[in-house]
Amino acid sequence: MASAWLLLAFSLAAAQSFDQLTPGVLEPALELPQLPKTNSTLNLTCFGWRLLAPELILTSGGALHFGERITEEELLSIRHVSADLIVTDDWFLTNLDLLAGLESVGGNVEIRWNERLRDISGLSNIRVIGGTMNIMFNPSLSDMPGFTQLEVVGRSLKILHNTALVSITGFPALARIGRDFTLIGNEKLLSAPRMPSLRAVDGSIEVVYNRALHSLDDMVVALERVEGNFIIKDAS
Ligand SMILES: *[C@@H]1O[C@H](CO)[C@@H](O)[C@H](O)[C@H]1NC(C)=O
Ligand SMILES: *[C@@H]1O[C@H](CO)[C@@H](O)[C@H](O)[C@H]1NC(C)=O
Numbered sequence: 001m002a003s004a005w006l007l008l009a010f011s012l013a014a015a016q017s018f019d020q021l022t023p024g025v026l027e028p029a030l031e032l033p034q035l036p037k038t039n040s041t042l043n044l045t046c047f048g049w050r051l052l053a054p055e056l057i058l059t060s061g062g063a064l065h066f067g068e069r070i071t072e073e074e075l076l077s078i079r080h081v082s083a084d085l086i087v088t089d090d091w092f093l094t095n096l097d098l099l100a101g102l103e104s105v106g107g108n109v110e111i112r113w114n115e116r117l118r119d120i121s122g123l124s125n126i127r128v129i130g131g132t133m134n135i136m137f138n139p140s141l142s143d144m145p146g147f148t149q150l151e152v153v154g155r156s157l158k159i160l161h162n163t164a165l166v167s168i169t170g171f172p173a174l175a176r177i178g179r180d181f182t183l184i185g186n187e188k189l190l191s192a193p194r195m196p197s198l199r200a201v202d203g204s205i206e207v208v209y210n211r212a213l214h215s216l217d218d219m220v221v222a223l224e225r226v227e228g229n230f231i232i233k234d235a236s
Pocket of ligand 2: 036039080081082083104106107128129130
């Protein structure tokens with residue numbers, strides 16, 4: 001049922017930007033992955049999340065697990081993060097291979113302001129994220145492969161202001177996003193990610209200010225349900 005308006009949406013998008021297409025209510029009886037409960041403990045303020053130490057944080061100063069410094073070997077052995085995983089302001093990190101053991105994150109995944117980060121495929125063993133995943137302001141990230149096991153994001157998936165990002169080739173298994181799917185300000189992004197398994201977005205889809213973007217088709221091949229709005233603006 002969604003496909004008719006989706007098709008309409010894309011032909012409109014190709015010609016001109018448009019706002020706020022709202023689909024009707026669709027049948028619920030899909031076999032979608034259950035939404036996990038978020039375990040995030042981040043206290044958000046207008047300055048960011050820094051009021052409480054996150055469960056696991058990687059930054060220029062090293063890796064801290066519940067506030068304690070850990071070695072690379074210990075980092076590699078972590079399989080589950082119950083609350084939040086933060087990779088931020090790391091000036092040296094070029095990849096996330098030390099996180100390759102991770103299979104689940106109960107809270108948020110925040111990957112932001114990492115100057116040299118080029119490869120985030122180290123997160124490919126994560127199957128479930130309970131909270132939101134924000135990937136933002138990573139100026140060296142040009143491609144986004146990986147996330148091969150990820151099936152469900154409990155809250156939102158946000159890919160914002162990664163100014164070198166040209167393509168997103170990961171997320172082959174992602175079937176459900178519990179809130180919004182947001183792509184904003186990735187100025188070199190040429191096409192929306194190929195998401196062959198994405199069937200439901202329980203919030204809105206927002207694709208805004210990605211000025212080089214010219215196709216969304218791959219993102220919606222399996223999409224059956226969007227509960228909120230579908231907003232596309234300023235694509236080419
Ligand atoms: C963070 O939020 C939790 C839950 O709302 C609260 O219990 C805690 O005191 C807050 N911590 C800080 C440092 O604000
Ligand atoms: C959320 O936290 C609870 C309690 O710590 C834990 O049992 C559960 O596995 C966590 N969820 C995820 C998805 O990690």
